[in-house]
Amino acid sequence: MKLPPFDYRAPTSLQEALALLADHPGDARLLAGGQSLIPILAFRLAQPALLIDLRHVPSLNHIDINDSATTLGAMVRWCEIEKSEPLPQAQPLLYDACLHIAHFQIRNRGTVGGSLAHADPAAELPGVAVCCEARIRLSSGQEIAAAEFFTGALQTTLAPEEMILAVVFPAWPAARKWGFAEFARRPGDLAIAGIALFYDLDMAGRARDAHIAVIGATNLPMRLSSAEARLNGADLNEAALAAVAQAAADSADPPADIHASIAYRKSLVATLVRRALVQAMSR
Amino acid sequence: MSVTTAKRPNAYVGSPVERVEDLRFLTGRGEYVADLTREGQWHAAVVRSSLAHGRIVSLDVDQALALPGVRAVLTARDIGIVPLIPLRTGLPSYQPYAQPAIADNIVRYVGEPIALVLADTAEIAEDAADKVISEIEPLPLVLGWDQSVNGQILLIGDTTTNVAGRHLASRGDAAAAFAKAPYRRRETFRVHRHMAMPMETRGVLAEWDSATSHLTVHGAAKAPYFNRKSLAKMLNMPEASVDCMECDVGGGFGARGEVYPEDFLIAFAARKFARPIKWIEDRREHFMAMNHAREIDADLEIACTRDGKLLGLRGNAYIDCGAYIRPSCITSVRNIATFMAGAYRIPNFEVYGTAALTNKTPAGGFRGPGRYESCFFFERLMDIVADDLKLDRLEFRRRNLVTADDMPYPLAKLEPSESPDGFLDSGHYPATLDACAHEFGWADKLKLNGTVIDNLHHGIGLCCFVEGGAAGPRENVRLEIESSGDVTLYSGSSAIGQGLETVMSQIAADALEIPMERIRVLHGSTNLLHEGFGSFASRATVVGGNAVLVAAKTLLETVRNAAAERFQVSPEAVLVANGVANASDGRTLSFADLGDLKLKAEGTFANSKATYSYGTAMAHVAVDATTGFTKLLEYQVVDDVGRAINPLTLHGQVIGAAVQGLGGVFSEDLPYDENGQLLVGSFAEYVMPVATDYPNIHATTMEQYPSPNNPLGAKGAGEGGIIPVAGAVGNAVAAALAPLGVTIRHLPLTPARVWELIQAARA
Numbered sequence A: 001m002k003l004p005p006f007d008y009r010a011p012t013s014l015q016e017a018l019a020l021l022a023d024h025p026g027d028a029r030l031l032a033g034g035q036s037l038i039p040i041l042a043f044r045l046a047q048p049a050l051l052i053d054l055r056h057v058p059s060l061n062h063i064d065i066n067d068s069a070t071t072l073g074a075m076v077r078w079c080e081i082e083k084s085e086p087l088p089q090a091q092p093l094l095y096d097a098c099l100h101i102a103h104f105q106i107r108n109r110g111t112v113g114g115s116l117a118h119a120d121p122a123a124e125l126p127g128v129a130v131c132c133e134a135r136i137r138l139s140s141g142q143e144i145a146a147a148e149f150f151t152g153a154l155q156t157t158l159a160p161e162e163m164i165l166a167v168v169f170p171a172w173p174a175a176r177k178w179g180f181a182e183f184a185r186r187p188g189d190l191a192i193a194g195i196a197l198f199y200d201l202d203m204a205g206r207a208r209d210a211h212i213a214v215i216g217a218t219n220l221p222m223r224l225s226s227a228e229a230r231l232n233g234a235d236l237n238e239a240a241l242a243a244v245a246q247a248a249a250d251s252a253d254p255p256a257d258i259h260a261s262i263a264y265r266k267s268l269v270a271t272l273v274r275r276a277l278v279q280a281m282s283r
Numbered sequence B: 001m002s003v004t005t006a007k008r009p010n011a012y013v014g015s016p017v018e019r020v021e022d023l024r025f026l027t028g029r030g031e032y033v034a035d036l037t038r039e040g041q042w043h044a045a046v047v048r049s050s051l052a053h054g055r056i057v058s059l060d061v062d063q064a065l066a067l068p069g070v071r072a073v074l075t076a077r078d079i080g081i082v083p084l085i086p087l088r089t090g091l092p093s094y095q096p097y098a099q100p101a102i103a104d105n106i107v108r109y110v111g112e113p114i115a116l117v118l119a120d121t122a123e124i125a126e127d128a129a130d131k132v133i134s135e136i137e138p139l140p141l142v143l144g145w146d147q148s149v150n151g152q153i154l155l156i157g158d159t160t161t162n163v164a165g166r167h168l169a170s171r172g173d174a175a176a177a178f179a180k181a182p183y184r185r186r187e188t189f190r191v192h193r194h195m196a197m198p199m200e201t202r203g204v205l206a207e208w209d210s211a212t213s214h215l216t217v218h219g220a221a222k223a224p225y226f227n228r229k230s231l232a233k234m235l236n237m238p239e240a241s242v243d244c245m246e247c248d249v250g251g252g253f254g255a256r257g258e259v260y261p262e263d264f265l266i267a268f269a270a271r272k273f274a275r276p277i278k279w280i281e282d283r284r285e286h287f288m289a290m291n292h293a294r295e296i297d298a299d300l301e302i303a304c305t306r307d308g309k310l311l312g313l314r315g316n317a318y319i320d321c322g323a324y325i326r327p328s329c330i331t332s333v334r335n336i337a338t339f340m341a342g343a344y345r346i347p348n349f350e351v352y353g354t355a356a357l358t359n360k361t362p363a364g365g366f367r368g369p370g371r372y373e374s375c376f377f378f379e380r381l382m383d384i385v386a387d388d389l390k391l392d393r394l395e396f397r398r399r400n401l402v403t404a405d406d407m408p409y410p411l412a413k414l415e416p417s418e419s420p421d422g423f424l425d426s427g428h429y430p431a432t433l434d435a436c437a438h439e440f441g442w443a444d445k446l447k448l449n450g451t452v453i454d455n456l457h458h459g460i461g462l463c464c465f466v467e468g469g470a471a472g473p474r475e476n477v478r479l480e481i482e483s484s485g486d487v488t489l490y491s492g493s494s495a496i497g498q499g500l501e502t503v504m505s506q507i508a509a510d511a512l513e514i515p516m517e518r519i520r521v522l523h524g525s526t527n528l529l530h531e532g533f534g535s536f537a538s539r540a541t542v543v544g545g546n547a548v549l550v551a552a553k554t555l556l557e558t559v560r561n562a563a564a565e566r567f568q569v570s571p572e573a574v575l576v577a578n579g580v581a582n583a584s585d586g587r588t589l590s591f592a593d594l595g596d597l598k599l600k601a602e603g604t605f606a607n608s609k610a611t612y613s614y615g616t617a618m619a620h621v622a623v624d625a626t627t628g629f630t631k632l633l634e635y636q637v638v639d640d641v642g643r644a645i646n647p648l649t650l651h652g653q654v655i656g657a658a659v660q661g662l663g664g665v666f667s668e669d670l671p672y673d674e675n676g677q678l679l680v681g682s683f684a685e686y687v688m689p690v691a692t693d694y695p696n697i698h699a700t701t702m703e704q705y706p707s708p709n710n711p712l713g714a715k716g717a718g719e720g721g722i723i724p725v726a727g728a729v730g731n732a733v734a735a736a737l738a739p740l741g742v743t744i745r746h747l748p749l750t751p752a753r754v755w756e757l758i759q760a761a762r763a
């Protein structure tokens, strides 16, 4: 579990970082908080020739909140999200989900950009980004919808010479209803399954514009459109809860691993959708 | 931070003295084997088999050797005749199954060492290990005890069975008792494979002194003197030419401190190349290289009257020992048979323990070996019977627990065995049951048993247990008065993180009537004493501690004689008290005044009779049937340890052990796939409890029945905390889920498994 040999650079500007990336096509890795990359190296699942440490690259660690959007820079750390004062108001779902991420020490280092690029199907931020239709801002100048960015377990559309600069969440209406629920073996562990959801209320008090995203129980974070369809226009009663939960479980396509069978994960999805909906209704 | 300063002599034993080790540990001044470095040392990496069973066709080390910084690669061929790792038992049936120090032609588990790479840095060694190319022709696999005992595939050449040993524990006439029993019940149970997982992984730093042909091996733990003997034998060296040195140790739990293949390989390399060689195990290899434990299947039948008087117990327990018999593995095989119903009076008893080999990592002792498992099996069986016969669970146990009137109560006779027949030494076992029921509030909580509140299924359960301790044969201590008048205590016991220095200082300070601060404890390393035994089987405090008493008595005698000579009076005219020798005319000499004499005394405490701490644990759980997650709402254990030398360190042992046991119940698991591949290799998959997981654990210690077998009256107490956990918690979960039709017979109770049991019961 010793790291394989690599060169190390810590550029002080974005241009320099991007130039280094471009000079080592496919053979360099960006180093953010290191909480995923360093274990990958220790287990020798990757052996890049060069690590480009982003710690001295300026202006990647801002949280910007304005009327139209909330922007998290790639180097914003979990502990900074946790301590942000405006964020719980501006993006309550995002804020609440991030409180479930990892353990104290890891939260002091792990970053937004690292999590998005790593694309663990059980990670919270990618799930919330998909749920909220957030957009990922890339060094190429492109902004790509989160739902298109993630393509599989640990897979994204990110090109080798590309870098994530920020993730942009659309503004959040104050009256929006939301819930977040996950199940992990221990608090702080990656979730076996998790649900992020929100909806708005129409004049009649029925749900509209429902967004329900699943993490952990699928190969990549994704919205469960049939469950959303069930929720839209529904009166929020026990029968609706059960129907939405069932639709979510039916449409989720979970993997089996040593922690959980497919049937168990599907059942968790139903349970967590119900819990998240109960939260939402109580807000 | 110390509370010791104000203490008067004779007041340490029994006091909650803070650990003298902690300041060193908490300020980062502990020294572990990984902290040692030597000029010119090479680093080792172990190349391990990736197949569970196969014949080594070829090992190509050329690419590895070609890497800059690589010094050598050793394989079985370089070792010559590959020695077997000596067992801690002399029972002949086990001997052919001992592990070779490196795979010789055949590999038998994933992770078995096949080569050793030596390089300038640990990183280069690991790079090179990847470049050793092995061609291994697969052989058919044995992956479970049942397949093992049927013997169609034999794992070790020249043997005719995969059963390395089979022991019968018996008492009375089981066949007759069962033939006329009014009630019988037979059930099968299983505890899964998991492991001790000390925080510090293993490590070895071996040094060879060419001038004196002396080998020094750092990183010893648990049983350094026995291990020296083993290493000397394997290396074909005189015992006096080998020393095993103990550094600080970050946890042992029975697994750390046995001789493993690496201990030999690193020592061999140090001698061969006359170089210091260092190897620090990484966590990934720890999972496949360190002793596994606990994988036992049991098939038990119980006989009793319909009002709950136990008449007989019989059955079989099969221990999956993995690919070889490791030095201490036999303890769990013996214990599972002898202590299948440890705390109970069962007149007719016939339980077999069978050691079966499979193509998995070899198993060994782990805190409470065989006892943790037997508590789960037997206490589950007790509850199944209680449910069946509508017996009160407490009354059923109270009725059959060993009482003060039964003492000394003979253990079931074990055959074959090297030890004399044993006896439970002292106690009144129903006393801890009643005390625990009181502390826990059993009667109140019983109202919640089987109820569903906020979708959580509540259950309570209990378990009664005994803990063997104070294993013989003996322990040695030397006390020396330094020129300052302080006393150095050399102990043959080992410190594995349990607070040995504190406890030994307490005992010595009381016996010598001097403040604890004036005692320095050195322990473990084989250059301190001519002979020592170590720390296992909950023995160090009892056997090592009583040896301190013996040595202290002799030392005080020596002080008196020396002072008499100085005073020019007869020894009878000198009184030694509170660290001062007094003549009748008022003259005094302190230890410091006599410091130039280098007075010393040795003490040995020999012991063939084990001590038995005992107790009862109770648990209250709430199971979420939708996720399968069990919340432990309350866990209470009451034990009687005879005499608590230090209630504070004891409390820590019990609480820590309980949490360790809970890991085994709820989350820790070492699954293998059908190819014999271990499916976990990191803490992402092997789920250990963390500090915040189990806040509701309470431990109460009683001292009503000192052991009659040693002057301190103490009983071993390092393992009791873990022994009843699976029994008590397993019963609580079973009680919670009984209304759903679920019966708990297997561990672990992971959320996924509990959920699946519930689904299966509903289907």
Ligand SMILES: Cc1cc2nc3c(=O)[nH]c(=O)nc-3n(C[C@H](O)[C@H](O)[C@H](O)COP(=O)(O)OP(=O)(O)OC[C@H]3O[C@@H](n4cnc5c(N)ncnc54)[C@H](O)[C@@H]3O)c2cc1C
Pocket (backbone or CB within 6 Å): A029, A030, A031, A032, A033, A034, A035, A036, A037, A038, A074, A100, A101, A102, A103, A106, A109, A110, A111, A112, A113, A114, A115, A117, A118, A120, A122, A123, A124, A125, A162, A163, A164, A165, A188, A189, A190, A191
């Ligand atoms: C014990 C443990 C528990 C954890 N639990 C959770 C959990 O519950 N939930 C959760 O979400 N996460 C969890 N994590 C992961 C943690 O949040 C990581 O911090 C995160 O996944 C990666 O962020 P990082 O900053 O550490 O990235 P790094 O480890 O530094 O990098 C990860 C990957 O992202 C790439 N990268 C980094 N920054 C950029 C960028 N700006 N542009 C493009 N690529 C980039 C790197 O090259 C690398 O491939 C856990 C980690 C550990 C060790």
